Amino acid sequence: MPNVAVTGLNAVDTPAPGVPVVRCLKESQEFKGNIVGLAYDALEPGILDNNLLHSAYLLPYPSVGPQSLLERIRFVHEREHLDVIIPTLDAELQNFIQIQKQLLLLDIHLTLPIEESLLRRAKVNLPKFAEEFGFKTPKTTLVTDPNWLGLTEKDLPVFVKGIFYEAYLAYSMEDVYRYVHKIGAKWGYPVLLQEYVEGEEFNATTVGHDGNALGIVCMKKLVLTDKGKGWACVTIKNDNLIDLTQKVVASLKWHGPIEVEVILSKKDHQFYIIELNPRFPAWIYLAKAAGINLPLLSLQLATGDEWCNTMDYQTGVVFSNCTTNLITDLTRIQTLFTTGEIHYT
Amino acid sequence: MLPNTSWLKDLAISETGLIFDPSTGSIFTANTTGVQILMAMKEGKDAAQIKASLVEEFEVDANKAEIDIQDFLNQLTTSCPEKK
Numbered sequence: 001m002p003n004v005a006v007t008g009l010n011a012v013d014t015p016a017p018g019v020p021v022v023r024c025l026k027e028s029q030e031f032k033g034n035i036v037g038l039a040y041d042a043l044e045p046g047i048l049d050n051n052l053l054h055s056a057y058l059l060p061y062p063s064v065g066p067q068s069l070l071e072r073i074r075f076v077h078e079r080e081h082l083d084v085i086i087p088t089l090d091a092e093l094q095n096f097i098q099i100q101k102q103l104l105l106l107d108i109h110l111t112l113p114i115e116e117s118l119l120r121r122a123k124v125n126l127p128k129f130a131e132e133f134g135f136k137t138p139k140t141t142l143v144t145d146p147n148w149l150g151l152t153e154k155d156l157p158v159f160v161k162g163i164f165y166e167a168y169l170a171y172s173m174e175d176v177y178r179y180v181h182k183i184g185a186k187w188g189y190p191v192l193l194q195e196y197v198e199g200e201e202f203n204a205t206t207v208g209h210d211g212n213a214l215g216i217v218c219m220k221k222l223v224l225t226d227k228g229k230g231w232a233c234v235t236i237k238n239d240n241l242i243d244l245t246q247k248v249v250a251s252l253k254w255h256g257p258i259e260v261e262v263i264l265s266k267k268d269h270q271f272y273i274i275e276l277n278p279r280f281p282a283w284i285y286l287a288k289a290a291g292i293n294l295p296l297l298s299l300q301l302a303t304g305d306e307w308c309n310t311m312d313y314q315t316g317v318v319f320s321n322c323t324t325n326l327i328t329d330l331t332r333i334q335t336l337f338t339t340g341e342i343h344y345t
Numbered sequence: 346m347l348p349n350t351s352w353l354k355d356l357a358i359s360e361t362g363l364i365f366d367p368s369t370g371s372i373f374t375a376n377t378t379g380v381q382i383l384m385a386m387k388e389g390k391d392a393a394q395i396k397a398s399l400v401e402e403f404e405v406d407a408n409k410a411e412i413d414i415q416d417f418l419n420q421l422t423t424s425c426p427e428k429k
Binding site (some may be wrong): 163202213219220222234237239264315316 | 366
């Protein structure tokens with residue numbers, strides 16, 4: 001009966017993966033433990049939902065560093081007896097990797113890649129990784145000085161991306177300058193300029209086990225938000241995408257959850273890797289609905305329990321985000337702001 | 346002449362004419378004639394057999410059936426260029 005802590009519970013217009021990860025675990029017959037929410041802000045909607053969590057705690061921001069995170073996890077562990085933590089946010093992973101050994105001494109387990117693997121797939125290193133292992137990826141340049149873009153009109157349109165989050169499609173040089181300044185101010189430099197590849201967007205997700213991909217699930221985006229994020233999608237089985245995902249996991253010697261984002265180029269019908277996200281995607285509940293519960297698999301890997309490697313899932317299962325309203329009491333938010341924790345049961 | 350039809354075996358075709366390709370996620374709709382052509386191709390029937398079944402089912406002449414089949418196949422290959 002493991003107690004699991006999950007991060008990334010910000011269920012907003014571009015939702016984080018935490019809430020769907022929790023739902024995957026709670027709806028599994030095999031899972032009987034408590035789920036503890038870990039959040040960076042008292043207003044993350046997921047931690048206000050008493051039907052979702054046993055309790056929730058605020059964490060120091062990732063920029064504060066691994067030592068503060070470790071101290072906070074120790075505090076939570078004393079109260080909740082955690083067995084497993086499932087981090088779901090890009091920006092926090094390096095800190096969790098750095099404290100993984102200390103957490104293991106506390107008998108807290110994580111399914112995480114080694115730091116070298118994490119860095120190799122980072123957006124700034126993706127072109128090098130792709131070239132080394134023969135994957136296709138859009139041409140990408142790094143902007144370290146916003147006054148020197150190394151770009152001309154003929155390169156447009158282009159995606160302007162932050163090192164962790166945010167991306168905008170820029171159709172003019174004015175847009176490029178504006179987005180570079182906007183993203184640079186928010187997420188720091190370098191800012192990435194990625195060639196626009198026209199085509200349809202597909203994603204795959206899996207859990208790597210020392211370089212072997214377990215339970216790959218593929219989807220095609222059906223509806224995009226104005227930020228280009230998938231709002232609705234459908235499960236598919238594409239042999240080329242499955243093969244690519246297996247090769248990515250093997251090339252990175254990946255351990256833990258990963259999402260492979262690709263575009264099927266309209267021009268040459270080849271998959272181009274857009275991003276390799278080192279965590280579960282926000283659409284992970286679709287994988288569970290189609291037949292493969294990857295958060296549960298990740299949990300079983302972490303605890304050393306028996307796990308099942310299956311590639312069998314249903315195609316044609318449709319997922320759509322659906323916004324709703326959560327009614328709560330102001331005292332919950334006050335409690336979180338003043339004490340940094342809340343207990344529901 | 347029919348195009349490569351091996352990929353058709355995986356298509357999910359509903360009675361209402363909704364067609365889902367599970368390898369690409371593409372979703373199409375087809376009318377009754379289109380569904381009949383696709384089902385026949387999926388079953389491995391050749392062009393002459395498909396034409397004969399359309400002539401019988403819809404009471405059209407053979408030339409009209411052939412034109413309709415060719416028109417449908419052109420639409421199919423335009424919609425799924427990667428399947429050519």
